[in-house]
Amino acid sequence: HVIKVETKGIESFKGSAENKTVLRIQAGENWDDFVDHAIEHGLAGVEGMAGIPGTVGAGPVQNIGAYGQELSDTFVRLEFVDYETHEIVILDKADLAFGYRDSVINRGRTGLITWVELELEHFGGLSAPISSGQIAGAFGAQMGDQLPLREVADSVKKMRATKGMLLSDNDxxxxxxxxxxxxxxxxxxxxxxxxxxxxxxxxxxxxxxxxxxxxxxxxxxxxxxxxxxxxxxxxxxxxxxxxxxxxxxxxxxxxxxxxxxxxxxxxxxxxxxxxxxxxxxxxx
Ligand SMILES: Cc1cc2nc3c(=O)[nH]c(=O)nc-3n(C[C@H](O)[C@H](O)[C@H](O)COP(=O)(O)OP(=O)(O)OC[C@H]3O[C@@H](n4cnc5c(N)ncnc54)[C@H](O)[C@@H]3O)c2cc1C
CATH class of the missing domain: 3.90.78.10 (UDP-N-acetylenolpyruvoylglucosamine reductase, C-terminal domain)
Incomplete structure (x- = not known):
């Protein structure tokens, strides 16, 4: 059987610090639309992953990442329908045992992710500290600098397009x-x-x-x-x-x-x- 998850919705909660917000994103949300939503609300931490195709629910499976950011950097927890125990459980970062493009789910723990919580930060419209040489290079900035959120995402998408890594009917x-x-x-x-x-x-x-x-x-x-x-x-x-x-x-x-x-x-x-x-x- 194939289950196509199409649940939608993004809720926000207070984060662990004054400038942090936890977003609970339903698994069927489109990842790039979610990144756009975060940027719209001035929230940093996923802007380097703009333009990755797919759903939010698939993100933790292979711990998606690009341009110096990985989903695990901001991950808090997710809801999981465990196919082995038939129970709905909450899995946190330790449970997921994330690795590079890898997680416990990718390694064979079977079940369905229904929502994912990420904790993002407000930096007054700026990005998280840049940890990608390619982004830093594109702006003539240093690693660790913080740049306007939207501009970082736009620049990432431009770079992705030059590599054929941005879905496009014309490419x-x-x-x-x-x-x-x-x-x-x-x-x-x-x-x-x-x-x-x-x-x-x-x-x-x-x-x-x-x-x-x-x-x-x-x-x-x-x-x-x-x-x-x-x-x-x-x-x-x-x-x-x-x-x-x-x-x-x-x-x-x-x-x-x-x-x-x-x-x-x-x-x-x-x-x-x-x-x-x-x-x-x-x-x-
Ligand atoms: C042009 C292009 C560029 C890409 N660039 C990147 C990149 O920069 N970085 C990167 O990390 N990846 C990249 N990818 C890979 C892809 O975007 C990711 O793997 C993405 O997470 C796939 O999402 P999907 O919804 O299509 O999942 P699918 O491909 O449908 O599923 C992927 C896996 O996750 C499982 N899964 C999906 N949803 C759920 C759920 N709700 N619960 C449990 N399991 C689930 C599936 O069973 C499957 O094993 C790229 C792909 C393309 C085509």
Whole structure:
């Protein structure tokens, strides 16, 4: 069975400090509309995630994130219909055990999210401190600066559009599931074996032992160019960004997977890293 959650509504409550507000968002709300609502009310904490397609209820499943923000940064709790116990339970941050594009639900705890609570902050119309080099660069600002909320979201959407990561009827490169692979997290020791120019960032957990690599860079530098497709296949690498696999019209799931497997093989042969798919592959 497939359940399509279409419950709507956003309620607000007092947060844990004077300048904080908790929003309870029904799972069927569109994520980007919700981000817009938050910005409209001067609430910061999700503006870097403007333009991510999908519903609010799906957000915690893979702990959606972009441009230096993750849903888990502002997450308070959610309501969950637990398919195993048949009970309605409230799960908090510890219960969700969030990771990078991951949560306990993604790892197999089955059930339905009905609403999600996030705690956002008022900074007088400014964003949360910028934690994305790309946003800082776009504004000529420093990391940690706070910028006008709406302008940050608009700039994120512009950057997403240039990468084909903003859904648009006019952009065939947006006919994808977004990033097909997660950015690999490897030890510093392993990272030192890679070319020095390969981009790397400290991981959010920042335990000092691991770094995050750019899957897009690894793909491009394993010899796969933007727009690449296997002979006769209707699946192709986006012409704007190496990390997205697009359907050029009528591609089968098999064609998408063949291309994904080819990418994994190339990257593994060249760099010794097995890229992990971000989408859930069902029945494969
Ligand atoms: C162009 C493009 C760009 C993207 N960019 C990003 C990005 O920058 N960052 C990012 O993190 N993701 C990104 N994604 C991925 C996608 O936006 C997220 O995975 C999003 O959360 C999917 O929402 P959905 O409502 O379509 O969920 P679906 O794809 O329908 O479901 C995703 C998973 O969540 C489960 N699920 C959905 N709703 C519920 C619920 N209410 N209760 C329990 N389980 C539920 C489903 O069973 C499934 O396992 C992108 C996708 C595209 C197409």
């Amino acid at each position: 065939p490169d947006s006919v994808s599931c977004g990033s097909f692979f997660t950015n690999p997290i490897v030890s510093h020791t392993f990272a030192r074996t890679l070319p020095e120019v390969s981009p790397r960032w400290e991981t959010l957990e920042d335990d000092g032992l691991t770094v995050k690599l750019s899957a897009a860079w690894l793909i491009e530098n394993s010899g796969i160019n933007k727009g690449f497709s296997l002979p006769g296949s209707k699946a192709a690498i986006s012409s704007k960004h190496c990390l997205a696999i697009t359907n050029r019209g009528g591609a089968t799931a098999k064609e998408i997977l063949q291309l994904a497997n080819y990418v994994q093989l190339q990257v593994s042969n060249r760099f010794g890293i097995t890229l992990v798919p971000e989408p859930n592959l069902i029945s494969f």
